[in-house]
Amino acid sequence: MKFLVIKLLALMLFSFSVLYASAPTVEVSLTHMEETYETKPFSEMVGGFLKSTGINAFINPDPDELDAHGKEISDFHKSWGRILMILLTFFLFWLAIRKGFEPLLLLPIAFGGLLANIPIAGIAGDDGFLGVIYNMGLANEMFPILIFMGVGAMTDFGPLLSNPKTALLGGAAQFGIFGTLVGAVALTQMGFADFTLQQASAISIIGGADGPTSIFIATKLAPELLGAIAVASYSYMAMVPIIQPPIMRALTTEAERKIKMTTLRHVSRLEKLVFPILVLTLAILVLPAATPLVGAFMFGNFLKESGVVERLNDTLQNSLINTVTIFLGLGVGSKLAAEEFLVPDTMFIMALGIVAFSVGTASGVIMAKIMNMFPGHKVNPLIGSAGVSAVPMAARVSNKVGMEADRTNMLLMHAMGPNVAGVIGSAVAAGVLISLFI
């Protein structure tokens, strides 16, 4: 035993001595490094430093600088383009803070955009931290899926379960998606824009009025358009209270707006618990391509309705979704680099996005009017507009416009039915688009 201890001690001593012996060699190599530094006159040092400033990079762009994909960037995008983009991010800050436009996502996206347009630092490049975030969770479509879990945990399917037929309104609103798809390819056909079918599909999903779905599809089908699609999607979603009411009023009569709907029946806990499994089973049978989205959504909802995993439910609804939102926003912001955003396509995407929202709203309202032609309980057409997802903003808009016609008419809970059905509808539409390109 003693021998063993002595041996161990000896071994330790030996290893220490080896370490110490090797230490000087490290120092030697360091001095070698220092020797390669040449002394320069001070003026030259200042000149070199000035060349590395942002001011110089904006005025005299580096001709050899390449974008995140190793492609050439035009001089405009390296100088004025970046300044324009930085000003645009300031405008987005203003929209988010002053106007309250979806600040939770618009602020991280805009700040990401600001960082992505800094010359020399290359924050949005593969080695920059925005690039790392992008590759970590957006390039592989991870973040939108995680957000979907959180959204699932926040969703209550009770109103839909108590009045199932309102799900049709959530389906009709998806005309916004496919109408825009036709619009995008028509623009290409007429020679204004140059969208492939994949790009047109990615743009059209803005009409689903569902941020994570838009981002999921865009990264899958047209990652080069992600920045514009995400910005269009979130800014229009924030503008739902401005875009929707005129369309809703134009398509309905005063009498229709005053329709009172029968009170919702009580939904048992078991029904709510079986529902997510029911939807997932249907998705598995009909459209497996939609199951990543539907599956994550229903996972979150199932945890919530199970009632036995309050801690996990709480994490999904709060800490997880908040953390992922930060990363998702910054990652999307990295796609706001001038060379990717300041292209004619962006203008078309913005225009098509508003068409998508309007068509979705209108077709939801029209669908409700069609449903009223059939016997049965009457539906107030105002809840049709809530079919465009954008939970819960669109439902609130239905309620508000309804209250304008009749102060006692509370439509909020009735509108939540088509609203959540719209989320399922746009996930199904997304699944169809994915399945068409695989």
Place this chain on the structure above:
Amino acid sequence: MDTNLVLEGFKFMGLGMGTVFLFLIVLILMMNLMSKIINKFFPEVKPNASASTVNNQNNNKKIVAAITAAIKHHKEG
């Protein structure tokens, strides 16, 4: 290659909206069926609420009886 993209777009629309509506119509039918089955065979039991009210009523009766008995006793005594 001169494919008519607009026609292609309308094909997408037909297939897409068809699938969305098919999915939701089947979902509505299944929801109605599920609700019927659950409400028929597994109705939501509310044992706590009903039992407690019954108990409360019994308790109240007992208390009332006790009080009246006490008052009677007091008056008589």
